[in-house]
Amino acid sequence: MTSQAAEGPEPVAATRRSKITPAREKEFFDAVLEQIRECGYEAVTMEGVAATTRCSKSTLYRQWKTKPQFVVAALRSRRTGRLAGIDTGSLAGDLCEAARATGRWSSQDSTLLQALGHAVHGDEDLARALREALIDPEIEALRTILRRGVERGEIPADHPALEYIPAQMFGVVRARPVVDGEYADPDYLVRFVEAAVLPALGLGSPAPPRPRPPSTG
Numbered sequence: 001m002t003s004q005a006a007e008g009p010e011p012v013a014a015t016r017r018s019k020i021t022p023a024r025e026k027e028f029f030d031a032v033l034e035q036i037r038e039c040g041y042e043a044v045t046m047e048g049v050a051a052t053t054r055c056s057k058s059t060l061y062r063q064w065k066t067k068p069q070f071v072v073a074a075l076r077s078r079r080t081g082r083l084a085g086i087d088t089g090s091l092a093g094d095l096c097e098a099a100r101a102t103g104r105w106s107s108q109d110s111t112l113l114q115a116l117g118h119a120v121h122g123d124e125d126l127a128r129a130l131r132e133a134l135i136d137p138e139i140e141a142l143r144t145i146l147r148r149g150v151e152r153g154e155i156p157a158d159h160p161a162l163e164y165i166p167a168q169m170f171g172v173v174r175a176r177p178v179v180d181g182e183y184a185d186p187d188y189l190v191r192f193v194e195a196a197v198l199p200a201l202g203l204g205s206p207a208p209p210r211p212r213p214p215s216t217g
Contacts (some may be wrong), residue, residue, distance in 0.1 A: 024078070025077075027053055028063075028070075029074035029077050029078075030054055030055040031049050031052045032044060032049050032070060032071060033075075033112060035049060035052070036071070036112060036115045036116065037112055039117055040115050041116050041118070042118075042119065043117055044067065044071075045067070045160040046061065046067055049070075063150075068123055068125065068126055071126060071129075072125050072126055074125075075130055075132070075134075077133075078134070079133050079136075079137060081137035081140065081141045082102075082105060082137070082138065083101055083102070083137075083138050083141035083145070084141045084144075086098055086101065086141070087148070088206070090149075090154065091145065091146070091149030091152070091155060092198055092203045092204065092205060093206035094145045094148070094149070094208055095145065095169075095197055096190050096193050096205075098141070098142060098145060098169070098193075099184075099189035099190045099192065100189070100191045101186075101191055102138070102170075102173060102184075102189055103185045103187070103188065103189040103190075104186055106173045106183050106184050106185070106189070109134050109173075109184075110183055110184075112134065113130070113174065114177075116130055135170070135191070139170070140168045141150075142165065143166065145173065146162055146165060150162075154203070155201055155202070159202070161200040162201075164200075168197055168200075169189075172184055172189070172192055173189070176188065179208060200201065
């Protein structure tokens, strides 16, 4: 039997979907994404994920049929807006907080983006899922932050720098591992926002939070 045949779905499993609990599904998704980060997309196999999660290969094939479908499902399960809900009361504060939040997960996401970089060029579904999972929610959250700053009157709606802020924020996350050999951690990204993003918008650094008065109770 060739390795291709061994990696293909089992005929009896091709048209049925097994019942998998959400917790078990998350375990499968965590395993495949972690293997992609560690080994690269091309090296990941359904058999390898099955061994890691202690299930039969046919279980995975019943549910997803091919590795690309499995990876697409895993990526789409991660579609969360991690910058959603940021509202410090000022645009400068929101952008700094967004930088901190981005820095907390940039190493994992940068590794995944790099590992999938070649594969997405030949697979539109995979490319779309990667964008939906890791890029679109954060871009939309940043645009919401910027719109709110305009609505508060902190910056004019026609400011020429506005359209470039999302590219600045996410571009530096992708670029720093290449330029400096290090991930863009929270401290680095906050410094970047204060030194490059806020001046481009004509804003100063946010005021530090006021200390709470001592308790009298």
